[in-house]
Amino acid sequence: MKLVTRAALGWPPSAAPLQSTTSGVKIHYEGTPVSTRLLTDHDACIAEWKAIRASHLANTAENYSDVAYNYAACPHGYLLEGRGIGRRTGANGNQELNRAHYAIVGLVGSSGLTEPTDAMLHAIRDGIELLRQNGAGPEIKGHRDGFATACPGGPLYAWVQRGAPRPGTTTPPPEQEDDMDPVDVWAYKGTGETRDAYWYQRDTNTLARQARDETRALAARVDDLETTGLTAAQAEQIAELVADKLAARLTD
Template identity: 45%
Template sequence: MALKLVRRSEWGARDYRLPSGATLYGNERRRGVKIHYLGTPYSDRTHDRCAAYVRQLQAQHMDGNGWSDIGYSFVVCTHGYVYEGRGLRRRNSANGNTTLNDQDYAVCGLVGSSGLTVPPPAQVNGLRDAVDYCRAQGPAGDWLGGHRDGFATSCPGDALYTWAHAGGPRSNTTPEEEDDMATPVELWSYKGKDEPQDAYAYLRGTSRKIDALATQVAALTATVRTLASQLGDDVDTATVVAAVERAIADAVVQVNVDVTGPTNS
């Protein structure tokens, strides 16, 4: 697929502030690419409004955070367009600290912590285009992960984090097929499974599995606490609860729904 790159001049970027806005990467080569999300509610919009949202992000980072520019190397909208942020040469400020910013490029998908949380097929492919561009045109290695790798954050959310650690697969689903996601289109294999699965359908199914598992664990924990409180005064309730909760956690690990897909090289 052809990269749909939107240059800074095309989306109406403000000039970055000197001198820090011109800081080049300190290392000759990036390890790879870190995927980000917005961390705030986000609602999808028509493509003619995406550039304005990227300008809003830049204003937030410059005027709100006091940064010299938008923090990301690139931003990818739900329509698959890749907006040039700091680009391939200037160091990003989104990965957490100077060392992490030097280590990897920062690519943000316009996906929220609520509202739109799972990237649609066009965005999945746009994110992959951005990763490939960083590897082909910038000195980026094969590593692909999320903001939370090496930094304490929930970014980029479970769906994008799963996608990144599955190797960043493409989806060949067309816009006409987006309304019926029950039928897999692009086939790709992921670790521990024999059957192929469509990338977008896999992300959606994974998100549901995580939510269901969290609900079950919460319900089991509440039940254990209620039962333990009825065991009598001669029983150390806290010890019983802790032991059973550890057993539940071990059971969850043993079940291992294996949402991570193949490991990155």
Template identity: 50%
Template sequence: MSIKLVSRRTWGAKTPTASYTRIPGTEGVKIHYTGGHVPPAIERDHEECGKLVRQVQTMHMAGAREQPYIDIGYSLICCPHRQVFVGRGLHALPAANGAGLNTGHYAVLALVGSLGFTEPNDLLLHGIRDAIEYLRAEGNAGNEIKGHKDGFATNCPGGPLYAWIKKGAPRPPSPTPKPVPPIPTKILTTEALVKNLPVLKPGDEHRHVKTLRGLLFARGYEPANLHSTKYDPKDTDLIAKIEAFKAAKKIPKGADDLIWDAACWEAALT
């Protein structure tokens, strides 16, 4: 079989915070999507793929999935250029399928969302099939191919991808190979890190308020309520943690020092 693996070193993975739990094999594979907004530019710009994988790892390790993971939660990650990024890899227990469901299936993430880039192209579908066959050949995965929503209350992996899975996840016609530029391992620029993240202010209720809380926790400024999506102007604990973080990072004060903007996202993500 042929698979284009992107090593953890190549995509710039952080070191896991603990050892993986080893598994001898699985019943098969569960397919996931990122959800949220994936920039349409990802289909033509392979650099966006590496950026998104690094962002997913950062979010997982910061506690954006209820509790901090020791690493990115997926076994492998597939991009719309038929590249397969190594996550936890072979014979390592994933963390993305849901409590009590991880021993049954490897977790394969497709870089497609619910906004922006939402329809998996043929190269992405080929990449997922490459990942499945690799896990079967090298990781003792069984024949099951399921979506995250099979057995867990979620919309993942989204309508288009799930419809393909229900058809048996068939390979599209073979594409004409195109050269793919290497993934740079440089540190993300401010623009790349924050262009899809909102400016948050007291009174907002947004899923990325939870992301903000998780990043504060990861940087040593633990909020009292880690999983709330509300930026309550009366939440003196959260406000104090934000003020302390901004002071430590020497982020200049603006007209409203309680706004969490691009400079704050960059400081928390790098």
């Protein structure tokens, strides 16, 4: 981990409210144009982070107690300390939305620098793991999962939806895996709730596993019936009826 502390940034201890635990971490982006100069000039990353804090502290309408995020991640793989460990996020952390998750912002924006580098994603993972060691729960979400916003932007949100894996891996870390079995996945019939793609897939695979297990159990019962005198043709007819009923349940 390449951590740049508040002391190294020349900042005093954070005045943000204390909070020892959360459900997890939300990922953010700047939401404004970000210069591609950050890709080649780490000093520009530090200047960007200091400018974000200055703009938040200058916001007299919301009266920020500090920069809004616990950490930032730059394109060079540095984790930049903001509010730090055990501090509530947002302006003053007085909204329920702020209490649910700690916050990490990737230094990418709506134009210019929009794609996180692999090094930035590693730094975000470093921040998530550091926060988990200090009270954060297992959830990894995007800002848009709790609020009507484009944040954290398309590229970062797509990564979050994949489970926020470290670059070079194809699966999410263990706490995000679903223990999926190689079963067919049927189309999820939504209930009108606003939920992200990760949870749709999770519900779908849970349903598929339950249907598979029920099918196996019913097949075993058919085998038992066959041994007590049921003909093969009768057993096959029962199996077809069971399959039809399961298919009807999955398409309701």
